Amino acid sequence: MTNHKKFTRRKFIKASTAVASAIAAPMILTSRKALAAPTEINMLGWYGTAEPDMVAEFEAAENVKFVPKYYAGGDNMLAALAQNPPGTFDLIHTDAEYARLLIESDLVDELDPSDYPMDDLMHEDFMNFPGHWNDGKLYSLITRYGHLGVSYNKDAITREEAMSYNVFWDEKLKGKVGHFDWHLPSLGEISLLNGNTSPGPFDISEDAWKAVQEKTLSLKPQVGGYFDFGGTFAGLKNAEMLAMVGIGDWVTGILERDGAPVSSVVPEEGGIQWTESYSIVSTSTKKDIVKKYLEYTISAPGQVKSAQMLGYPGFAVTNAGRAMLNEVDPKEAMRTGQVNGDANDPVALIKQGRIHYRDIPKQQSLEDWNDFWSEYKNA
Amino acid sequence: MPPLVIDSQSPSIRKLSVKNKIDLYALTxxxxxxxxxxxFFVGPLLFMIAMSFFLVKNYRMQEAFEMKNWIKMTSxxxxxxxxxxxxxxxxxxTVVTSLLAFPxxxxxxxxxxxxxRRWAxxxxxxxxxxxxLVRTFSWYVILAESGVANALLGYxxxxxxxxxxxxxxxxxxxxxxxxxLVIILQTLSLANIDRSLLEAAQNLGAGRLRTxxxxxxxxAKTGLIIGAVFCFILSFGDFVAPYYLGGSKPPTLPILIIDTTKAGQQWPRAAVVAVVMMVTLMVVAYTAISIAYRKRR
Incomplete structure (x- = not known):
């Protein structure tokens, strides 16, 4: 009698489960990271900074998910921080003049400069940028910047005409000059036109401040309106506004990419720079992954993404970032002057002393400037 | 002079005392x-009034009872x-809308x-x-100098x-x-007029315009005035039209509220503006409704 080993259904299921487990085990082990729920990074930033074009690659690579809260204007950012309980945000994207306030309020962590390619930054000012450092310690990592000057419709104004803020008073622009509805950039530009370049357009005496107010009021008959982001885009796009005070390539760049006949220049009197940076919130419980994102933003691929950002473009701050941008998107590099040796190279403009970093008023209160802005709008 | 005697059993006194009792059924x-x-009205309004006396320090509102915001804004x-x-x-x-809506x-x-009428x-x-907001932005395409309206006028x-x-x-x-909204309110008001009044006017020799x-x-006075009041209230408080189509030039009070909150998070000062707006609207609405329901002598 032979003892047949029967291959029962139970044995079959056991065997197939074992085989399947053996095959799947390596895959399960390697993709555990992918299968785990993504870590949420709560970010407070300007619109566009946590959109897929900026963060999707990092999210996929690190299994994280950005949860943005967007704000418009540094005051709103500070208010969002004040009105939310500690621990709400992990990462803050902000302007330099407001980064200083974050540091003074002990809201952000100190960063180790050696973790970032500080030596590769394109200008020495970037290595020790005002507002990002305090007592020789780094708290906010520079990531992008842009210049504000004269933004204009190329069908109505020549580049030569746009090279002075005086173009805003040109008779042919009557009712066609628009303001971005924020006092700092507009009044800063008028301050530059009045020759307040040393120490800077935001550090002016009471007499100089009065002169800025008078000059600004004289522009009123030319003004066609005061606009937010949407109104600024629409006004320039449909040629309702032929020149805009207080903006730059961060607006016209988007329209220019779409073929609109608009552009921005830094006039002879000088331009104003906005500078954005990232800080890690002191109360965050995800500091390691946030630090990794900071490293990514200043890496060459991160800098390219920033320069191409759909929300609004910004200049690369590192040599590696600029080199990669020239390699992968030479058209955008050319358009923005981010080519070594280009006459409009933003770094060259800083070196020529034509750029002044945007700041809050030094000798007057922010309220004084804002009050005047309301009066001007009603004049 | 005989003493005044009140008979509590008299029908008129009984009626009065029943009226004075709280009618629970009606109250329910x-x-x-x-x-x-x-x-949703009294509570937020009281909070807004209280907020207008608060102060802002380090971008955070602090409870206080100070006149600073009122003095600052009204001066x-x-x-x-x-x-x-x-x-x-x-x-x-209000005038333009009411006149255009009436025909x-x-x-x-x-x-x-x-x-x-129902379909309309x-x-x-x-x-x-x-x-x-989307409807407002769509006007950009039509009203721009290079837009549809000017193209048609160009022909x-x-x-x-x-x-x-x-x-x-x-x-x-x-x-x-x-x-x-104004057309709807005016239509409902006009449609409810007693037609015999119009026929009587015509029988008495009144022409169309006179009628x-x-x-x-x-x-239809009540409905027409209520339509106008709604139009005034909505226009008075609207931020979108004067900002996006008027270019904020000059700003209206709703724009001033936005400006005030943007700069330094001055919600208490914005509350001052809002309280002034509320008081104005209450006066306008009360006056208009009084006129609307005033009987002809």
Whole structure:
């Protein structure tokens, strides 16, 4: 009698489960990271900074998910921080003049400069940028910047005409000059036109401040309106506004990419720079992954993404970032002057002393400037 | 002089005492309205008034009872400029909208069948299904100097005219918001007029215009005024039209509220503006409704 080993259904299921487990085990082990729920990074930033074009690659690579809260204007950012309980945000994207306030309020962590390619930054000012450092310690990592000057419709104004803020008073622009509805950039530009370049357009005496107010009021008959982001885009796009005070390539760049006949220049009197940076919130419980994102933003691929950002473009701050941008998107590099040796190279403009970093008023209160802005709008 | 004796059993006194008793049944039915008003009108209003005395320190509101915000806002010329400009613009919007809506409402009330009227009212409600902001932005395409309106005028040898970022632009925006509502209110009011009054006027020899002026409008007065009041309230408080189509030039009070909150998170100062707006609207609405329900002598 032979003892047949029967291959029962139970044995079959056991065997197939074992085989399947053996095959799947390596895959399960390697993709555990992918299968785990993504870590949420709560970010407070300007619109566009946590959109897929900026963060999707990092999210996929690190299994994280950005949860943005967007704000418009540094005051709103500070208010969002004040009105939310500690621990709400992990990462803050902000302007330099407001980064200083974050540091003074002990809201952000100190960063180790050696973790970032500080030596590769394109200008020495970037290595020790005002507002990002305090007592020789780094708290906010520079990531992008842009210049504000004269933004204009190329069908109505020549580049030569746009090279002075005086173009805003040109008779042919009557009712066609628009303001971005924020006092700092507009009044800063008028301050530059009045020759307040040393120490800077935001550090002016009471007499100089009065002169800025008078000059600004004289522009009123030319003004066609005061606009937010949407109104600024629409006004320039449909040629309702032929020149805009207080903006730059961060607006016209988007329209220019779409073929609109608009552009921005830094006039002879000088331009104003906005500078954005990232800080890690002191109360965050995800500091390691946030630090990794900071490293990514200043890496060459991160800098390219920033320069191409759909929300609004910004200049690369590192040599590696600029080199990669020239390699992968030479058209955008050319358009923005981010080519070594280009006459409009933003770094060259800083070196020529034509750029002044945007700041809050030094000798007057922010309220004084804002009050005047309301009066001007009603004049 | 005989002493005054009150007979509590007299029918008139009994009636009075019954009236003075709280009618629980009626109160039960009124309660939802009272609770609603307390929760969503009186409560927030009181909080807003209280907030106007608060202070802001380090971008955070702090409870206080200080007059600083009131003094600050009411001592500024730009506040009063914005105030009178807003009243003027809302009044203009009310007059224009009411005048433009009346012929349409008249036609719907008297010249079409009940079925057509129902359809027309339904179609007038449809714009409210879409975002007012989106509808406002769509005017950019039409009102721009290179837009549709100027292109059509160009065929007639007219223009181009500047329409965006002007008072005209603001009025167009207000019309977008209020026109359908005012037509509906006017139509309902006109449609409910007792037709025998109109026939009597005509039998007595009144012409069409005389009938409209002396009979139709007085008979529909309440609805017409309520339509105008709604138009004023909505225009007075609207931020979108004067900002996006009027170019914020000059700003209205709602724009001033936004400006105030943007700069330094001054919500208490914005509350001052809001309280002034509320008081103004209450005075306007009360006066208008008093006129609307005033009986003819």
């Amino acid at each position: 039915w009124r309660m939802p309205v009272i609770v609603w008003q307390l929760l 500024r010329d730009y506040f009063w400029d914005a105030y009178w400009y807003t009243i003027g613009l809302a009044t203009l919007s 349409a409402a008249f036609g719907l009330a008297f010249k079409v069948s009940a079925s057509v 009212i339904f179609l007038l409600i449809i714009p409210f299904f879409t975002s007012y 007639l040898g007219l223009g181009p005219y500047k329409m965006l970022n002007t008072v005209f632009g603001s009025i167009v925006g207000y019309l977008t918001l209020t026109f359908p 409209i002026w002396s009979v139709t409008i007085p008979a």
